[in-house]
Amino acid sequence: MNLDRAYILLRKLAKSEYHQSIYSKCKELNFKLVKNDIDFTELQIDYFNLLSFYSSLSTDIYLGDVDKIVLTDFIYEDAYMYYKTNKDNKDNINSSGQEINMNNKILNKKKDTYQKSQWVFKTPKRVK
Amino acid sequence: MEEERKEKIEEINEKVNEVMDMNLVESYIKDNIIPFSYEDKQYRVRRPSLKERNVVNELRIKKQVGMLKAKNKDGSFVYSSEEDLIKLYKERGVDLNELQSKMVSLQNKRNQTMLKLGKALKDKASEGDLKVYRDEIDNLKEELQVLNIEKTTYLEFSIEQQMFIFVYSYLTSMITEKKEDDKWVSMWKSYDEYLIADEKFINIVSFHAALIISNNSLT
Numbered sequence: 001m002n003l004d005r006a007y008i009l010l011r012k013l014a015k016s017e018y019h020q021s022i023y024s025k026c027k028e029l030n031f032k033l034v035k036n037d038i039d040f041t042e043l044q045i046d047y048f049n050l051l052s053f054y055s056s057l058s059t060d061i062y063l064g065d066v067d068k069i070v071l072t073d074f075i076y077e078d079a080y081m082y083y084k085t086n087k088d089n090k091d092n093i094n095s096s097g098q099e100i101n102m103n104n105k106i107l108n109k110k111k112d113t114y115q116k117s118q119w120v121f122k123t124p125k126r127v128k
Numbered sequence: 129m130e131e132e133r134k135e136k137i138e139e140i141n142e143k144v145n146e147v148m149d150m151n152l153v154e155s156y157i158k159d160n161i162i163p164f165s166y167e168d169k170q171y172r173v174r175r176p177s178l179k180e181r182n183v184v185n186e187l188r189i190k191k192q193v194g195m196l197k198a199k200n201k202d203g204s205f206v207y208s209s210e211e212d213l214i215k216l217y218k219e220r221g222v223d224l225n226e227l228q229s230k231m232v233s234l235q236n237k238r239n240q241t242m243l244k245l246g247k248a249l250k251d252k253a254s255e256g257d258l259k260v261y262r263d264e265i266d267n268l269k270e271e272l273q274v275l276n277i278e279k280t281t282y283l284e285f286s287i288e289q290q291m292f293i294f295v296y297s298y299l300t301s302m303i304t305e306k307k308e309d310d311k312w313v314s315m316w317k318s319y320d321e322y323l324i325a326d327e328k329f330i331n332i333v334s335f336h337a338a339l340i341i342s343n344n345s346l347t
Contacts, residue, residue, distance in 0.1 A: 001149050003338055009146070009153045035159040039175045043339040047157045070249050075262050082239070083246020 010043065011074065014050035020058060023051040053081060060084070162336050166329055170307040171315065173300070173336045180302050188295050195287050210286040217282060224282060231275050238268040297322070300337040 001009075013019055026033050033051075034044055057077060060066050070076045156162050160175040176184075198206040208216065214224045245261035283289055301322035304315040315333075316322040322330075 001152065001335075003335065005149065006153055006156070006339065009150050010157070013150060013154055013157075034157060039160050041157075041160045041162075041175055041340045042342045043153075044157050044160065045342065066249050067252055069255070069258070073262060075265050076245070076249060076258065079242045079245035079261070079265065080249045081246075082242045083250060086243060087247070 006043075007046070010047055011050055014047055015054045015071070019051065020054060023055060053077075057081065156339055160340065162339060164332070164336055166332055171333070172305050172307075172312065173303050173333065173340055174305065175340050176299050176303050180299070184295055184298050184302070187298065188291060191294060192287065192291055195290070207287050207290070208285070210283050210288050213283055213286050222282065224279065227275060227279055231272060231279070234268055234272050234275070238265060238272070241265050241268065296334075296337075296341065299341055300334055303337060303340065304333050 022033065025031075033048070034040075036044075040048075057066075057070065057080070060080075061068055061070065066080055070080050161172055162174075163170065163172040165171065195207045196205075196209075200206055205212075217224055241261055241264050245258065245265065248257055248261060280289075298319055301316050301319050302314075304322075305312040306315045316325065
């Protein structure tokens with residue numbers, strides 16, 4: 001397994017009915033999702049973020065804000081959530097799609113979707 | 129008929145593999161310690177402590193300053209920063225600033241298309257319309273990935289990239305442990321020992337370490 005596959009599977013896990021139900025119950029009953037209380041790993045932090053991402057998406061589907069079709073593709077999910085986050089900030093996006101501040105200065109915002117970067121290993125990985 | 133059967137078997141195998149890998153990923157998120165086995169022996173990687181992160185940070189500063197100062201006999205610098213390499217490549221006809229601008233432009237185009245697709249989903253547009261935006265985003269992502277790899281390859285030997293690899297490798301060497309007589313002990317006594325270890329094992333350790341170490345630990 002490589003990191004990209006691990007991440008895709010993590011996303012599938014967080015999206016699953018079982019993990020979503022555990023997430024919802026843990027907020028209600030106040031129990032721990034993982035063994036450790038502090039010092040979370042990179043993967044655990046991604047998992048928590050994804051749980052919250054899918055919980056929010058499910059709420060919107062339930063409220064009828066978006067159709068279930070959104071769940072058929074990761075790109076649909078990302079695009080919808082990106083739109084949801086930025087639709088009220090349209091004034092903060094210039095005509096080229098760059099995010100700007102109040103003084104029209106372009107912001108270097110790092111990430112908007114759940115894209116993971118490649119890690120550098122001893123033998124760097126190349127795409128065919 | 130035979131072809132269909134093969135396809136079916138392949139599909140089932142794929143699903144079984146996915147379920148097995150999913151169980152593995154599920155086990156990775158349970159704790160901040162990830163156990164794994166290699167050639168019938170047990171190992172684990174754990175999250176680096178604050179003390180270990182501080183040690184690596186001090187070493188990083190020392191090494192970076194050393195690399196910045198190092199000179200050849202003719203007085204020229206041994207190592208190049210990203211900025212130096214960008215200048216050098218430009219002299220040789222490769223414009224990395226232009227490459228970077230192209231990447232920013234593609235990112236902006238992708239953001240705009242994401243907004244359009246998001247709105248189309250909200251407005252419950254037809255599947256055909258959604259697919260047009262979806263495919264456009266997919267193509268932009270692929271283009272961006274190719275440019276990103278190109279840029280990384282050009283800057284692979286910069287001081288910044290070398291420091292990134294050093295910090296990551298050093299932390300990995302510190303957080304890997306092996307099980308000996310029911311006790312967990314450090315895998316390597318020193319970073320030098322790690323550097324001469326079996327590359328296949330290092331790749332497996334690196335994969336598990338990458339699941340643990342956050343980008344914040346590396347900068």
